[in-house]
Amino acid sequence: MTIEHYLSGKGTRDRLAALPPAVLLAPLSGVTDLHLRRIARRLGATAVVSEMVAAEDLVRGDAESRLRAEGEGVLPHVVQLAGCDPHWMAEGARLAEANGADAIDVNMGCPAKTVTGGQAGSALMRDLDHAERLLAAVRGAVRVPVTVKMRLGWDHASLNAPDLARRAERLGYAAVTVHGRTRQQFYTGRADWAAIRAVAGAVAIPVVANGDIASLDEARACLSASGAAAVMIGRAAVGRPWLVGAVAAGLAGRPAPALPPGERAALAAEHYEGLLALYGARMGVRHARKHLAAYADHGGGLDAGERRALVTTTEPAEALRLLGRAFSPAALAA
Numbered sequence: 215m216t217i218e219h220y221l222s223g224k225g226t227r228d229r230l231a232a233l234p235p236a237v238l239l240a241p242l243s244g245v246t247d248l249h250l251r252r253i254a255r256r257l258g259a260t261a262v263v264s265e266m267v268a269a270e271d272l273v274r275g276d277a278e279s280r281l282r283a284e285g286e287g288v289l290p291h292v293v294q295l296a297g298c299d300p301h302w303m304a305e306g307a308r309l310a311e312a313n314g315a316d317a318i319d320v321n322m323g324c325p326a327k328t329v330t331g332g333q334a335g336s337a338l339m340r341d342l343d344h345a346e347r348l349l350a351a352v353r354g355a356v357r358v359p360v361t362v363k364m365r366l367g368w369d370h371a372s373l374n375a376p377d378l379a380r381r382a383e384r385l386g387y388a389a390v391t392v393h394g395r396t397r398q399q400f401y402t403g404r405a406d407w408a409a410i411r412a413v414a415g416a417v418a419i420p421v422v423a424n425g426d427i428a429s430l431d432e433a434r435a436c437l438s439a440s441g442a443a444a445v446m447i448g449r450a451a452v453g454r455p456w457l458v459g460a461v462a463a464g465l466a467g468r469p470a471p472a473l474p475p476g477e478r479a480a481l482a483a484e485h486y487e488g489l490l491a492l493y494g495a496r497m498g499v500r501h502a503r504k505h506l507a508a509y510a511d512h513g514g515g516l517d518a519g520e521r522r523a524l525v526t527t528t529e530p531a532e533a534l535r536l537l538g539r540a541f542s543p544a545a546l547a548a
């Protein structure tokens with residue numbers, strides 16, 4: 215499936231059945247920055263979604279929100295908006311579109327109390343009439359395709375994702391993503407891929423299945439259990455942004471492009487330097503830490519002391535040297 219099919223709003227499941235499934239990079243707040251998205255997309259992710267952006271903050275001109283919604287060099291540029299007020303969500307969508315967003319994704323899945331406490335994120339699944347008003351306001355505000363990301367429901371007593379998906383479809387949403395957990399589960403247990411089947415059966419628009427996919431085999435198993443048209447990968451791609459494209463290639467029956475350690479190190483360095491440029495050196499170093507730790511873990515070439523040094527150094531030249539070592543075959547062989 216190409217992103218055009220995925221986002222056109224014309225891509226019913228039947229029409230898409232003959233195409234390889236789309237594989238998307240999930241929105242991860244504080245993680246899927248502009249550079250990670252750029253790299254993942256270049257390496258074959260069907261699409262990438264921005265970190266959630268609080269719609270009201272974006273409209274009020276908050277600098278951090280603008281950075282989160284940045285999409286230069288990312289095509290298509292999908293901006294995820296969070297909020298509970300239809301007015302601010304519509305205004306945020308308008309602004310994101312004016313700034314170049316190719317699609318808007320509405321967050322109805324975030325379980326964090328700071329988000330649900332404000333009745334946004336997955337809290338919206340407790341009141342589907344309100345959720346529908348919010349979806350309608352966003353749909354009405356922009357011309358670009360709109361999608362929505364949700365959980366299975368608030369808890370196991372209210373698995374209302376199929377109902378919410380039907381409402382989104384009726385409003386003209388192009389696709390829905392379902393993380394196979396309830397809000398009350400947060401990130402515990404395993405994502406229930408089979409439970410997503412109730413959503414896939416409820417709507418004709420593409421359903422994207424999400425949760426605990428970290429390999430081609432798991433992507434295949436998830437597609438088969440859920441009946442979804444596409445998958446979305448989040449945490450497993452941190453420290454290896456090439457994973458999403460590799461899974462997409464595998465589902466399309468193509469071998470994943472070979473990526474020698476030196477190229478992995480170069481991608482990690484590009485990401486690191488990009489963060490310094492985007493956030494400035496001081497903030498950039500802090501933003502980069504979780505990525506450096508993940509690159510060290512996936513590279514496998516650093517001992518515990520070097521890993522600590524990589525994560526804590528404030529010297530970009532030292533971080534780059536250690537990143538090179540993290541992925542160097544010589545270090546791996548030592």
Ligand SMILES: Cc1cc2nc3c(=O)[nH]c(=O)nc-3n(C[C@H](O)[C@H](O)[C@H](O)COP(=O)(O)O)c2cc1C
Binds near residue numbers: 242265322363393449
């Ligand atoms: C650190 C972190 C940040 C997240 N931020 C967002 C977000 O901004 N928007 C969203 O819809 N989901 C967010 N999620 C949920 C993920 O998009 C995804 O649904 C979840 O991690 C399950 O997929 P995975 O097992 O592939 O990671 C976040 C998850 C984590 C762990």
